[in-house]
Amino acid sequence: KNQVEQSPQSLIILEGKNCTLQCNYTVSPFSNLRWYKQDTGRGPVSLTIMTFSENTKSNGRYTATLDADTKQSSLHITASQLSDSASYICVVSARAAGNKLTFGGGTRVLVKP
Amino acid sequence: DGGITQSPKYLFRKEGQNVTLSCEQNLNHDAMYWYRQDPGQGLRLIYYSQIVNDFQKGDIAEGYSVSREKKESFPLTVTSAQKNPTAFYLCASSWGVEGELFFGEGSRLTVL
Numbered sequence: 706k707n708q709v710e711q712s713p714q715s716l717i718i719l720e721g722k723n724c725t726l727q728c729n730y731t732v733s734p735f736s737n738l739r740w741y742k743q744d745t746g747r748g749p750v751s752l753t754i755m756t757f758s759e760n761t762k763s764n765g766r767y768t769a770t771l772d773a774d775t776k777q778s779s780l781h782i783t784a785s786q787l788s789d790s791a792s793y794i795c796v797v798s799a800r801a802a803g804n805k806l807t808f809g810g811g812t813r814v815l816v817k818p
Numbered sequence: 819d820g821g822i823t824q825s826p827k828y829l830f831r832k833e834g835q836n837v838t839l840s841c842e843q844n845l846n847h848d849a850m851y852w853y854r855q856d857p858g859q860g861l862r863l864i865y866y867s868q869i870v871n872d873f874q875k876g877d878i879a880e881g882y883s884v885s886r887e888k889k890e891s892f893p894l895t896v897t898s899a900q901k902n903p904t905a906f907y908l909c910a911s912s913w914g915v916e917g918e919l920f921f922g923e924g925s926r927l928t929v930l
Contacts, residue, residue, distance in 0.1 A: 748822075748908055
């Protein structure tokens, strides 16, 4: 069964600090991995999309890494800001009919001043 | 501005009533999707459509129905057969099945 597990479930960090979120998956055959940011009560917004051949991808202060061999990804937030408070969702796409997406449960990040 | 518009933002329903959630996009995307989000869980696919007048069941289609009469519109009806309809519903669209997903702002349905 395709699964995406994220850790931690939640974390609190001080403004200006860095943090790293983890995503482990068992989706096969792998097509791509996506990270989304979801503010409370809003729709998710795409941060990065990585294919099998990409090890790292950045979007401003967000840097995603992918290790397709160990089926792990991480999202690193640098110099956190209050606006980074949100849920971060890891999504893995299977290279199959319909390119089915499997969503992780998300990591809720709270940035405190 | 291009994007996806969902309405209403909040909706209350009495048990036994059907309700319809609207989703409109002006991104010229072929594919549209409906997801359900419950606290602490990953998004689950209800229905998706890759082309006008065609749609497919997702993982949790029971108690829901959709239509795709126009490329821009993909309304979701939550029927009285859905036993636990209280949730946050998200509509999304993409160029194709491998394309980036663009989400609407969501509709929160509460059954009283």
